[in-house]
Amino acid sequence: MTELAAPRYDYWYSYDEMTAWLQQAADLFPELCSLVSLGKTPEGRDIWMLEITDPATGPGEGKPAFLVHGNIHAKELAGTTSSLQLIHSILTGHAPGVDLADLLRDITFCVVPRLNPDGAEFALTTGGEVRSRLEEHRIPNGLYQTDLDGDGWIVSMRLERPDGDMKVSDEDPRLLVPREPTDTEGTFYRVYPEGLIHDYDGGDFAYHTRSHDFNRNWPANWKPEHEQGGAGDYPFSEPEMAALAEFVYSRPGIFGVLGFHCGTNAILSPPSGGSEDDISRGDREVFRRLSDRAAELTGFSPRATINYRHDSQPPITLRGHSADWGYLHMGLYHYEIELGNIYNAAGVTDEQFFGAEPHDRYRFETDAIRYHDEHPDHGIFLDWHDFDHPQLGPLQIGGWKRFWLINPALDALRDRIAPGSAQFILEYAARRPRLEITDLDLASFGEVHRIRTRVSNLGAFPTNITERGLQLRSLKPIELELIPGEGTELLSRPRYRTIGHLGTHARSPEFEWFVRGDSGAQVTIKARCQRGVDAETVVHLP
Numbered sequence: 396m397t398e399l400a401a402p403r404y405d406y407w408y409s410y411d412e413m414t415a416w417l418q419q420a421a422d423l424f425p426e427l428c429s430l431v432s433l434g435k436t437p438e439g440r441d442i443w444m445l446e447i448t449d450p451a452t453g454p455g456e457g458k459p460a461f462l463v464h465g466n467i468h469a470k471e472l473a474g475t476t477s478s479l480q481l482i483h484s485i486l487t488g489h490a491p492g493v494d495l496a497d498l499l500r501d502i503t504f505c506v507v508p509r510l511n512p513d514g515a516e517f518a519l520t521t522g523g524e525v526r527s528r529l530e531e532h533r534i535p536n537g538l539y540q541t542d543l544d545g546d547g548w549i550v551s552m553r554l555e556r557p558d559g560d561m562k563v564s565d566e567d568p569r570l571l572v573p574r575e576p577t578d579t580e581g582t583f584y585r586v587y588p589e590g591l592i593h594d595y596d597g598g599d600f601a602y603h604t605r606s607h608d609f610n611r612n613w614p615a616n617w618k619p620e621h622e623q624g625g626a627g628d629y630p631f632s633e634p635e636m637a638a639l640a641e642f643v644y645s646r647p648g649i650f651g652v653l654g655f656h657c658g659t660n661a662i663l664s665p666p667s668g669g670s671e672d673d674i675s676r677g678d679r680e681v682f683r684r685l686s687d688r689a690a691e692l693t694g695f696s697p698r699a700t701i702n703y704r705h706d707s708q709p710p711i712t713l714r715g716h717s718a719d720w721g722y723l724h725m726g727l728y729h730y731e732i733e734l735g736n737i738y739n740a741a742g743v744t745d746e747q748f749f750g751a752e753p754h755d756r757y758r759f760e761t762d763a764i765r766y767h768d769e770h771p772d773h774g775i776f777l778d779w780h781d782f783d784h785p786q787l788g789p790l791q792i793g794g795w796k797r798f799w800l801i802n803p804a805l806d807a808l809r810d811r812i813a814p815g816s817a818q819f820i821l822e823y824a825a826r827r828p829r830l831e832i833t834d835l836d837l838a839s840f841g842e843v844h845r846i847r848t849r850v851s852n853l854g855a856f857p858t859n860i861t862e863r864g865l866q867l868r869s870l871k872p873i874e875l876e877l878i879p880g881e882g883t884e885l886l887s888r889p890r891y892r893t894i895g896h897l898g899t900h901a902r903s904p905e906f907e908w909f910v911r912g913d914s915g916a917q918v919t920i921k922a923r924c925q926r927g928v929d930a931e932t933v934v935h936l937p
């Protein structure tokens with residue numbers, strides 16, 4: 396039998412290559428996997444989700460579920476590779492300390508390796524600039540990105556201008572750095588994306604775009620675009636996000652969620668706006684413990700999203716961000732792993748990165764270009780060359796392929812980051828709430844039988860997952876039910892009990908029913924848990 400190929404770490408996955416890999420996983424493990432399209436993108440691509448569960452214990456939609464998504468930001472291709480690594484770890488049984496067979500009987504993994512296939516394809520195949528989706532305004536004198544010199548790549552154009560705001564770096568003549576106020580003599584440049592100008596009249600021109608950021612399109616604290624860049628028209632307005640939302644709200648059993656991103660290394664948790672006091676003390680404590688474990692496995696440091704910044708900057712306030720949605724709306728321990736970028740690849744640590752004021756970060760390009768020189772086969776940077784622009788005249792084209800700046804080193808991703816992230820997700824998921832019918836006590840008085848029992852949660856999460864979850868109207872309490880079998884009659888009431896929620900390794904009070912029944916007849920006791928594993932026991936009457 397063909398073995399499932401390990402994810403490749405010598406390139407970034409194109410849409411077709413990713414689709415083929417997922418299809419192969421589904422073909423090789425038809426009993427565990429189903430490849431589902433969550434919907435179509437505006438350019439007609441399927442948004443693939445691989446659902447993994449052991450169907451012997453029931454279909455995926457009835458089980459607690461763990462959602463992982465990657466590449467919501469177009470250039471952050473390492474999120475796709477990391478998602479494939481997670482799938483590979485699950486299907487090949489690689490998760491030290493986690494009983495995967497048992498876990499797959501209990502839960503479903505829902506993995507969306509590339510939430511934004513259109514954006515990723517543009518980023519990967521052109522090297523151009525895009526956050527999630529680009530809406531370039533074709534208005535008169537408006538610049539739009541396109542490959543001009545026919546090499547297939549969209550990089551940068553630099554125009555020599557007396558009022559230019561950039562100059563050539565002293566450290567490396569290929570790099571541009573901001574012009575200082577004291578720089579009065581020399582050659583200065585204006586830098587633009589490589590492109591053409593729509594309906595150009597020969598005068599001033601500008602790069603006008605509407606840049607969508609799908610990670611500002613979630614409903615938590617959503618604000619319109621003039622208050623939060625990239626927000627979109629309304630929460631979940633973008634087709635990819637609407638498709639994800641439709642799925643998420645059809646699966647009330649989702650008990651864990653994680654998104655992959657590529658910024659300087661970090662394990663990010665809520666809040667993404669407001670203050671850390673918005674997270675209850677108990678939930679903060681669990682976040683801290685889980686984050687510490689993620690840090691151990693990846694080597695990244697944990698931060699609240701509001702602190703993903705230099706200490707001299709005010710706290711970050713993100714509106715419509717996934718982290719606050721995950722915690723405030725869904726009551727989940729929502730994580731984002733920032734898998735790293737080219738600066739990390741070149742040896743710049745997150746502390747050094749955050750230790751520099753944002754306007755000083757140009758100096759890290761010296762590290763990045765050294766990394767480029769050490770990896771010439773990647774083609775991360777294109778040398779400046781003269782070009783006669785049909786509208787602007789002589790200028791130079793060259794610079795960074797944008798997606799390469801945003802992703803970590805492929806070998807570090809392979810050796811530590813992706814496997815460490817996968818292991819974290821599997822350990823996190825293994826904490827699922829798990830009900831069991833316990834302390835069963837049967838006493839018979841002739842043909843009348845008294846049944847006493849408790850329900851226990853054997854999981855390492857409470858059934859409400861977070862304290863926040865207790866406030867959610869959408870989160871149902873545990874329900875306990877006695878189902879009389881043939882030849883039995885329930886004598887006492889009520890048949891259904893609503894238990895509320897159970898803490899970690901906690902058991903419920905005792906419940907009691909009386910049934911009349913023939914010897915050998917049976918009754919069934921069922922306990923249902925929205926975000927945990929249900930329990931069922933059959934009682935045979937003596």
Ligand SMILES: [Zn+2]
Pocket residue numbers: 468471610655656657658
């Ligand atoms: Zn991102």
